[in-house]
Amino acid sequence: MRNFIYSRRKLLLNLYSNNFSTSAIKTQNVQQATTGATKRICIVGAGPAGFYAAQYLLKQLSDCAVDIVEKLPVPFGLVRFGVAPDHPEVKNVINTFTKTAENPRLRFFGNVTLGTDVTLQELRDRYHAVLLTYGADQDRELQLANEEQPRIISARKFVAWYNGLPGAEQLQPDLSGRDVTVVGQGNVAVDVARMLLSPLDSLKLTDTTDYALEALASSKVERVHLVGRRGPLQAAFTIKELREMLKLPNVDTCWRPEDFTGIADQLDKLQRPRKRLTELMLKSLGEQSNRKGTPSIGKQFLPVFLRAPKAINQNEMEFAITELKNNAAVATEATERLPANLILRSIGYKSSCADAAINFDAQRGHVCNLQGRVLKDNSSKSVEPGLYVAGWLGTGPTGVILTTMNGAFAVAKTICDDIAAKSFDTDALKPGFEPANKSVVTWSGWNRIDQYERAVGKAKGKPREKIVTIQEMLRIAGV
Incomplete structure (x- = not known):
């Protein structure tokens, strides 16, 4: 029986790989955000904090474009990998996140790691503002x-x-x-x-x-x-x-x-x-x-x-x-x-320092910040213009998804307020992220992974059967 399931899954995988082998960045299938968007904002991390912040920014700033950069090929962070399987109702927030991701002014870049594939300085050079929301991935x-x-x-x-x-x-x-x-x-x-x-x-x-x-x-x-x-x-x-x-x-x-x-x-x-x-x-x-x-x-x-x-x-x-x-x-x-x-x-959890340029408190396990604004240093309390943090990366691992939502909204509002106050330059043209030769999963690539998982899961009477290796995710996404 186990061999039969494996063979069926392999057949589905080959079908998906053959059908979608030309997707993603290799054929420049990622479209630029809506023409006329003058303010480019990058969010690092596609978990709840990142998506809630994106939702707020897109609603409040009609002339902004938001790019989400995520280490994994798939989005949703702890909603996908942290919520108990027998709590499907908690995962319903994915529907809200999906609506946000389908906004024409948002782009998703999966399989991109901060500190390895791109540095914080490179992101800051390419965007007017950068918001770090990559969560807590270590244990106390x-x-x-x-x-x-x-x-x-x-x-x-x-x-x-x-x-x-x-x-x-x-x-x-x-x-x-x-x-x-x-x-x-x-x-x-x-x-x-x-x-x-x-x-x-x-x-x-x-x-x-x-x-x-x-x-x-x-x-x-x-x-x-x-x-x-x-x-x-x-x-x-x-x-x-x-x-x-x-x-x-x-x-x-x-x-x-x-x-x-x-x-x-x-x-x-x-x-x-x-x-x-x-x-x-x-x-x-x-x-x-x-x-x-x-x-x-x-x-x-x-x-x-x-x-x-x-x-x-x-x-x-x-x-x-x-x-x-x-x-x-x-x-x-x-x-x-x-x-x-x-x-x-x-x-308890704690975060890791993804890039040496981040002002990070290793003992407490979070980015040093003042109400979401990342600090230049801990003595003067001066902030890095245009650099922000939200979610557990900024507060430590506290609260539930509602707590994360409120915190992300608050930091997103701070970004809007700082733009209105001209706390940093938003007039200069910024190119945004360019993947070059990196194998990047776009939102359409994620949709292929999502459809495949649901199809395999349905055959087993489950909501989905998750792909558990990055290599298989990339194949199904067509990267």
Whole structure:
């Protein structure tokens, strides 16, 4: 069966490659933006921040042309590679982004890497303004001995693995053990826990990659610990994600009653979102008490609070028991060990410096900026005229897509305000990006990839089957 699917996919690939081999830059199929556009703006990064900023700029500046330069051959960033496959409704923003991309004053250049294929200075020479939005592609580490073991991987890489990010197919997480410990209690941590515990039949209806489905089908994981430094009132996951966990079939959610001592007494002091989340946890805890003595129905989801990572041992992880002081977790001398055949680290992302010319804070992992304007240096607080940053690259990895949208709109407005105030020259003619001999994927090339993925997915009863290698993407795009 597997050989049949592979053969069918190869046939489709050859058909698409033969039909579209003359597309993209090689035949100068990219049209210049609308004649009369005098202000050229380049956005580096085709994720949510980049598209929302482009949407705002095109609407507010009738005489601007926007080019989006993206490292991957495909657009949408974390919407494509970060959103959980069983959350298709979150991916609906792609429809909005597509409308923006189809604006005649916007061009998409996929498979172009800042710092390798083009430098920041080259972009600044070719555009009136440059907006950096290439996101956060690195992980924060636990800073513990033995952290480089193959059985300790980041939740970011695990998410990329089941979402089909090119290169992630090589991850091969070991799911042969009973226990997985996830360090962190944000929504990404809950996402990976849910993927590990969800029924395979439900995942088969999503765009989870085939190789991930195959690995999950043979998974021996039965228990997932979700461990956080602070208490229930500081949990970073949201009520939607918790509800989904509580509704998973054949999965028991097992709280520790001692973690909730005195929590009910504080409900009236909480703001509404936190109060609703806490009430749901307390309700689930009460239902758990009513089930006491009843055998487990199958797999287990085990949230653990007030524990800080201390050491990584063979098939287990040691945590320091913490106490809350001024809302901060302070480690005590007491410790606890949890079983951990596989450890998923989910304690945050950070960005990388794509080009040496960027004023980048390596310790904090983001571009140094003042309300989206990139700083020349950190002492004088003077800004680089015409250079901006938005999204996680500028703020650090915080918030959800709505947060990113509001932030991108705000920075795009700043660009508009600076143009109106003549903070930098927009009178000189700028040529925009010229790909030369680089294999570039245009928007029409992406449409071919999109159509191919949907066709292969439809044959399997899925919304799409993602292409997971850049080489295959380029072939289908006709590059």
